[in-house]
Amino acid sequence: MTSQLVDTEVAELAERAVGGDQRAIGRMISLVENGGSQVRQVAAVLPAPDRPARVIGLTGSPGVGKSTTTTALVSGYRKEGQRVAVLAVDPSSPFTGGAILGDRVRMQEHATDPDVFIRSMSSRGHLGGLAAATPQVVRVLESCGFDVILIETVGVGQAEVEIAGLADTTLVLLAPGMGDGIQAVKAGILEVADVFVINKSDRDGADATYRDIRSMMALITRDPNEWRQPIVKTIAHRGEGIADVIAAVDKHRDWLAEHGELERRRRDRAKAEVTAIVLGVLAKRFAVTEDIAARVAEGEIDPYGAAEDVLSR
Amino acid sequence: MTSQLVDTEVAELAERAVGGDQRAIGRMISLVENGGSQVRQVAAVLPAPDRPARVIGLTGSPGVGKSTTTTALVSGYRKEGQRVAVLAVDPSSPFTGGAILGDRVRMQEHATDPDVFIRSMSSRGHLGGLAAATPQVVRVLESCGFDVILIETVGVGQAEVEIAGLADTTLVLLAPGMGDGIQAVKAGILEVADVFVINKSDRDGADATYRDIRSMMALITRDPNEWRQPIVKTIAHRGEGIADVIAAVDKHRDWLAEHGELERRRRDRAKAEVTAIVLGVLAKRFAVTEDIAARVAEGEIDPYGAAEDVLSR
Incomplete structure (x- = not known):
């Protein structure tokens, strides 16, 4: 696992959650849902x-x-x-x-x-x-x-x-x-x-x-x-x-x-999870600008040409 | 529009489709649906x-x-x-x-x-x-x-x-x-x-x-x-x-x-279209391997670390 700074609060929260504290479990899930920087910490501190x-x-x-x-x-x-x-x-x-x-x-x-x-x-x-x-x-x-x-x-x-x-x-x-x-x-x-x-x-x-x-x-x-x-x-x-x-x-x-399907399903789940994170990052990195969208809407460029433009950035 | 070779068959098909031939329209749509190399040609020949x-x-x-x-x-x-x-x-x-x-x-x-x-x-x-x-x-x-x-x-x-x-x-x-x-x-x-x-x-x-x-x-x-x-x-x-x-x-x-919402909706549609093409290409390029998925499933690496690995390729 890549080393990183772990927020003490997150670690404490994880401990309470693992101990069965429902509010702590709820807060851990919120951290994951919110998808902020603490998500990685949650992944790191979970036993x-x-x-x-x-x-x-x-x-x-x-x-x-x-x-x-x-x-x-x-x-x-x-x-x-x-x-x-x-x-x-x-x-x-x-x-x-x-x-x-x-x-x-x-x-x-x-x-x-x-x-x-x-x-x-x-x-x-x-x-x-x-x-x-x-x-x-x-x-x-x-x-x-x-x-x-x-x-x-x-x-x-x-x-x-x-x-x-x-x-x-x-x-x-x-x-x-x-x-x-x-x-x-x-x-x-x-x-x-x-x-x-x-x-x-x-x-x-x-x-x-x-x-x-x-x-x-x-x-x-x-x-x-x-x-x-x-x-x-x-x-x-x-x-x-x-x-x-x-x-x-x-x-x-x-x-x-x-x-052997139990492992395969869990592997598939992990794959879907990582793929979704990867595509989430890429969708931000290769965002389609309003200008390109407008040019496609006007018929100036076709959508594949526009996609090539975006990808070549 | 970027210049490219246009398959005469696709051009002829487009002509018949635009003339109202239902079978030709159906075939044009199939080309689009199949998402093969001819999709770009369809986009290029359509009036x-x-x-x-x-x-x-x-x-x-x-x-x-x-x-x-x-x-x-x-x-x-x-x-x-x-x-x-x-x-x-x-x-x-x-x-x-x-x-x-x-x-x-x-x-x-x-x-x-x-x-x-x-x-x-x-x-x-x-x-x-x-x-x-x-x-x-x-x-x-x-x-x-x-x-x-x-x-x-x-x-x-x-x-x-x-x-x-x-x-x-x-x-x-x-x-x-x-x-x-x-x-x-x-x-x-x-x-x-x-x-x-x-x-x-x-x-x-x-x-x-x-x-x-x-x-x-x-x-x-x-x-x-x-x-x-x-x-x-x-x-x-x-x-x-x-x-x-x-x-x-x-x-x-x-x-x-x-x-002015009609133009905005059409721009949004174009944006969604180009984004989907871009992400389709990127999903192939940054595919998550079975090996990485297995390591995440086993808890060896967390999904964010795995995503970073994939993205750094």
Whole structure:
């Protein structure tokens, strides 16, 4: 590790965070999110985790019951004595450090549990965006000794799929009757899913949703040695099926470990993290000026010529 | 423009495309999407458009009725004699040149109209991703003389918000009862919206959705000189309210023109386009190696140290 001056305050903060002080953990994460000069110090002072956490991604369209499922999963893991952290990632929100109204209110049954840490994140401010910030926050939480880290994203777009894909195991949530099944189960989401969860499975259309997933899976040519995604039905607000989800996650983790995939996923996560930091720096260094943008807009130069100009600086 | 050899075939293709040949237009777009060496030739051979098209972004969660609204808008603009192109952008789909099943089937009433061009796009393959490809495709369509270019995205994530934001006017679609109103009307979407459309407004909850938007708008401090987003109610499958949407778009465009915002948006679009190309090139040039990723994953080096290594090459 490159030597550098470490701010004593950051070191003290890290010590308290690792000791389980929730406010200190929150402040460490803020340092990472803000992306200022102290980010490097945070990376430097964090101890290596005793053991890797299980990082679980959870994604799905609005309305499928992500928050409810997350809450139920937290309860399930808490029963097993695991320390759980929840990151609610919202790439479209300009707010940080807390969702507008939603997640905290809904998760209030865990709000006073010292072994549950809940945090909302958005994309603003961080050099390299959420793709860089999320793995770093995971690193903080892992060093602070959390056993399970749940990353919840609103999952339809590319960014969310990428973030969900940073997890060891990614759960894709669906619910019956959420608009067009074909629209909801996009191929990109299919690719990122390790476990499908059909929530609200007591509703009409749950079987149709099940069939939709099956037929979508059949469209993707799969290597027979690949992991075959299970489909778990839940009614999250009653806690039904949650134990099955946890069992499916365990099974997937065993499969990952057996196939050397756990290391590969962690390497991919590190790669995404470093790439995002690199591109964040480069985007500043090779900024496109207003003048060049105006000339492209006017049709004076084509965008490739403009890009060459920028790159030759 | 920098001088370069122009492939005669590309020049001929451009001529046919500008003449209205739909297959030629499709092939031009494929060249742009594939992002190969011919992209620059396409940029070079395209004539300047006779007049700028009106570029309209349309976004919203799955199930709000985006395709139906797009179809209704196409009908509306066709009645006015406008030539219309539709780009259905799906950042999460690995398929390109056509949605899996959806859009084309649904828009079949316009499939035989020579003055309607419909195209699906995904993010794979293009250097710089959709943020680079979309403005270039818009450029092709503008040169081919389309009066209206509708860009439809599944809008929840950052990428979609950005793409929608590239339009002159962005419509944000909502529908009553689509999960939690607060979740649907995220602040990021609010910021990008020029016109709100409440589709399926005959359903229960339309008034609640209206109030949700109003109260979210009140949360954002706005300059009194800024555009105040109208809220239009529609029942797209019956064509109800579509004329009001078109009127709102026209009004917004007049406002943009009066305030010099039309040029600013086009400059922003050009900037995003060039930035995406630049970053695409740089991402290749400063690729993070497997070795560095492994060392970060193992905790041997921190991600910032790794980024410095990569950047110092």
